[in-house]
Structures are given as C-alpha cells and as structure tokens.
Amino acid sequence: MEKNIKVNDGTVKTAALRIKNLNKTLGRRQILFDINFEAYRGEVFGFLGPNGAGKTTTIKLITGLLTIDEGSIEIGGYNLKKHYEKALGSIGGIVENPEMYKHMTGMDNLKQYARMRDGVTQERIEEVVKIVGLSNRINEKIKRYSLGMRQRLGVAQALLHRPSLLLLDEPTNGLDPAGIKELRDILKKLAHEENICVLVSSHLMSEMELMCDRVGIINNGKMVGVYTVEEMMRESAGDTSEYIYNVDNAERAAALFSEMEYAVTDDTHIDVVFSGDDVQDRLAQLNCKLIESGVKLYTVSPKEKKKLEDVFIEITQTGGVQIG
C-alpha cells in the first residue's frame, strides 16, 4: 500500500504520513486551515509552532482522538476514515501527557497495550523496556514514577508494535538534559537505522534543530511551510556568507575591500559579505591582495550562523517568509 515518492532532491522516499487539505473546527473556532504535508520513513520530522498553533489538534486528528471535518489523512497508505484499525496499527504515539494506569506497574501497563495490538510478544516488551532504559524500574507501580520515567514508558508503549509512524507530542517535557540527549539519540537511531518516520511536535526550536531532518512549521492553524534544516539555515541567512577579518589596519583593509566591491558591514571589525558560489576561491584571492598591500592578516573566521530559534521566531512573527 505504501507508495514511493520522488522528492525534490532526487532521492526516493516512502510516505508514512500524508495529510491533505485538513480542516478542523472545535466549537465555533476553526483550529486548522487546509493543512497539507507529508512525512517520510527514515526521517525525524519536526512539527513546530508556538503554543495554540494547532500542533496537538493535528496530532489528535492523526491518532483518531478527534474526527476529521474535512480533508484526508493517510497513514502507511491507509486512509484513516476508511481503514481505521489498519491505519492506527502503524501508529505509535504519545499525545499530551504520558498518563497511564497509576495503580498498575509499568509492565502491567505495557501488557495492556500489547494486548490491543498485533504481534507483540513478551520478548518485544522487554526489548522496548531496554531501549528506553527502564529495565530496573519496570515492575514498580506508575504512581512511584517521575515524569521523566513516565515519558520513557510512553515511548516504550509507542514502540511496542514496531509502528512505521511514531508521533510524539512534546516528548522532552519533564526530561533532564541528559534524558533529552538520550531521547534525541534514540529517536534519531529509530528513524535512520530502523526506517521509522518520527514526528515530533515542539515549541522548543533549539531542540528540533539538533534532532530533526525536516521541519514543518504551523502558525495560527495554517501550515507555513516544510523545510529541511539546512534549507532553513541557508535561506534565513540569505544567499551570502559573512567572514570576520582580524587585521592590524582595519581602515586600510576596509578601503581595499570596498575598492574590490565587497560589502563591508562594520568598519571597526570588518565583516565582509560574499555572495555567489565560488566563495572559497574569492576568499583566497582576497587574502592574497590583503597581504600584498602590506596589511597584517591575523585571522579570518566565518561569522556564526543564525540559530533555528531565531529563524523560527522570524518566520512565525512575520507571518511566514517564502523560502526556496
């Protein structure tokens, strides 16, 4: 059922999730407007948006917790409306907080979910417990678990039946920095090595930058766009490169650069802005000229790139920029 799709960059990918023209109204308020995007197996897809943008509503629609008003959702090639059980069979997920049956042990809880899904053996349960690092505490009651431990159990629950689409709503909530890093590694590994599509929603951009291959940005219920992380970085920085020159005679160097028609953004530090593709060659040429003219050249360093955080704020605040 899964269709292979040729993506812009030429590689062939399998769509684990395909959302088309999704609309949703809750009460009198329309929450989602014509959402369209696809997520592929083998990637970590970041679903980004500020609070109240519609991330959780979208995830609830994908998991069948909310009913679809308009549009369609396909999971692993199965239409959610027409083949509810088959479509949900390839999803594993955590929606909002990882609340489980507190009066039961972690293992009892996992067994509950195992019974509702196909082909989950006791060995598989133990395997996922190991993956999330809960082996020592799995036979304790959930009421003694910390939020981080419950989050791990939630991930274990989501992985039980080897889903092709893993949906995690704000998964780093309540995790300590070490836990966040561990989770990030687990998710990357699942996506890249086990060919799962991992969809992670978050409002923490710095998190996503380190974890995601592609990012879909949603704002006020509308899809702003889907980008690869590199795309976003490059495009948000423009098609120019900036370098910082550390020299003994800044004025002279600046004059020289201006003569050669390179943009200089700052007279005292001398930031030189390049545009075009042959940056490396022209950089070498420029350095040569500078030394020939007797200016002492101490260091040349590329200016630090913008963080995804800044890009995100820029995008969501201006109502979206066209990239690529």
Place this chain on the structure above:
Amino acid sequence: MAKMHKLIKNEYIKTWKKVSTKVLFILIALSVLALMGLGKIVQGEMEDNFDYIFDSSMDYNYEINQAEKMKYDGYEVDIEMYNFIMDNEFLPGSWQVSATRDAFSYEVGDKKKIEYNYSQEDRMKLLQCIKNGDWKKYCEFMLQNSKKQGLPEAYTWEYQYRISKNIPLPANTREMFEYPNDVIESVAAAKINLVDSSTSETEDSAYTKEWKDAITLGMYRLENDIELNVAENTSLLESMTVNFWVVFCQSASLITVIGVLIIIIAGSTVANEFSNGTIKFLLINPVKRWKILVSKYVMCVSMGFLMIICLYVLSLLFSIIFFGTEHLNCTYLEVVNGVVESKNGFVHVFKNYMFRSVQVLVMSTLAFAISSLAKNSAMSIGISLFAMLSGNSIVSIFKKELNQDWVRYLVFANTDFNAVINGTSGFANHSLSFAIGVVAIHMFVFFLIAWDGFTKREI
C-alpha cells in the same frame, strides 16, 4: 472477535488491580456474615421467648383479678376455668388449654342464665379426658359430638386423622408450630373455610383456590411425611423459625448490596479513563471505539454476575456453617394447577437471585450510560443509586396516591419480575412479556446513549 476477549481481559485486569474492587468483594462477604449474625440473633430471640411471642395469655392470675374486678356475666365460670388450667399445670399452647376453654364455653341466656355449650354429662367426660391428658379419648369424643350435631366432614377431619395416624395433639406452643401439627392445623382450617364459604353468599374464587391449594399441599406433605417445605421458610420476617433455608433464601435480598457495588464499578469505568487522562492512550490503539465500549460493558455485567455467584456461594457456605446441614435435602413445594410440584430449593433460590438481578442490570446500564456521556463518575453513581433505591417507591406513590397508570411504562415498575408473575406489582393486566419489553427498551436506550456519547466524542 479474537481481539474482543483480549479487550475484556484488559478491562478485568484494570478493574481487579484496583484496591477498591477487592474491598467491594470483601464487603459482599461482610454483608453475608452480617445476615448470618442477624439470623442467629433472631433465632436466639425466638428460642428464649417463644412462648411469650406466640402465646401472650399466660398470666391466669391477672385474668382472674380482672374478672373479679369487672364481674361481667359468667365471670365465675371463667375463674373456674382459669383455676382448672392452673391446678392441672397445663402448659401454654397445649391442647388441654384450648380444650378446657372449649369445655367451659357458655352463652348468657334469658335472665342472665349461664348455658354451657355442652351438656353437664359431656362436660364431665371432657374434663376427665383433659385432666388425664388422654388426647385420643378427647378426639373420639369430639368426633362423635360433631357427628351427633350433623356437622360436615371438614369439622371432624382433624380428629379422625389424628386418631387414624396416631398423632397426638400439641403439648406446648412449640409443638403447635411444628410438623406435623402446623400442617394438620392449616389443612383443617382450609377445609373449614372452604365449607363455610360455600354456604355463604359471597364466594371469592381467589380465596377458594388458595384454600384448595393449601389442602392439596398439606395432604401431600402429610402423606409423604415432608417435615419442612422450603416455600414456607423464605424470609426472616415471615417464618416461624430460623433455619438454613430461611437465611439462605433471605440472602437474595443482599443483591441490593451488589447493585450498589456494581453501579460504582459501571459508573466509573469510562469516567475514570477521562479523569485520569488515560483515555488518550486507550483510544490511540488500533481498536475501534465501540469495541472498547462493549468490552467495558461486558466487564461490568459479567463482574456483576460474578459478584452474584460469589454471594450465592458464600451464603450457601455460611448458611451451612451457621445453621447446619439438617434441612439440606428439603424441597420447594408449590401447587401449580392443582398439582403439587416439588422443586429443588437451590434452583429456586438461584432463580430468585436472577429475578432480583434484573434491577441491578438495568441500573448498572444506566450508570454506564451516564458515565460515558458525562465523563463524571460521581454524577453517574449518584443518579443511578438514587434511581435504584427510590425508583420503586416513586412508582408506587404515583400509582397508589395519585392514581397515575402511565408509570407502568417506567422501568422501575417492571424490574421486579417476581411481582409481575405473582400479580403483586400493583398494576392490572401486568404481563411478564410487557415487563420484559419495557426493560429491554430501556436497556437499549441506555446503551444507545453510552454508544453515542463514547464513539463520537472528541477527546
């Protein structure tokens, strides 16, 4: 459907692992123990005060004083009678007491002349028999006397029967209420009633049938020497004694306790998933929502029946422990279409359990429906408990006080199948199929509400 049993298993595990569920089962055991305790107390009271409870006219000195004070016509005869009883130390409830009363019976004739009902010669004979305690001679005398007066067979049957079977008259109150005296007494009374009513103008067919059945049943017991009929030992309040069958039959009333407990479970099974936030993890699974709803409902209903079976077994066990195995092989005798039918007592009690569980089933379905609609366990438990405990009284108030017949269409008027079958439901032409129909429609509506509330809900 392979998945269905796994879903039900899940629901059972979830419910069973709660401490509160275990407490509920302990409560069932405690309520059975409480019933046994109550049975023992009533039994003790009856042992200690049997004569006091069933024969209050024991204080003859007091009676004599009263008679002397009031000096009514013929008081001297009464005093003589009381003295006769006291002098011979007849036990209360013994045949001698009633026979003495009979021998001293009189009428006040013209000029306040005392006229005994028996001739002087007969009285002397009678008192001699009584004094000697010769019940056989007494019976023979009564038999001849009745024949002499031309009374119908009904009046002489008891004496004839006792003489032919050599069954003495009761020697004290206790014997009066024991087999076979109680049976002989009831047959004789029914026979006399039947004869009397046939001569009177107002003949009531319902009573006639009742008396005829009483005679048939009584004769059956006497012929087969059946000491105890389970049908006469079904309630702590109505039975003359407390034995195994009384408490075991009475245990059916504890089904109400189970009703309360199962409403608590049914009213919280859906609502708690919402209030604990676990509903999202439940519904994210590749299982259609209606399947989860059905599995929860099946769990509630089967848990209820499990509790009922638990109650049955515990009651049986404790009844045996507290009241012995003496009457275990007694049967439930009933006259159906003029023929005595002998039924198994255990089956009868179980049938009674099942009849009573109808109300529990309906009310737990109501709790389940409200719980899936309102996501609030307190509300669903509260409403359903109120409905279960006061529904019957509300219906009877509407029917009896306000004469509103439409309340027959309410579910509360139809859950007591026993009353409907026996025609004691309070409604005219109340058939069992009507009751089953009303209950089924209500159940269907409740379940539809639950279905709609659960499968279409946005979470």
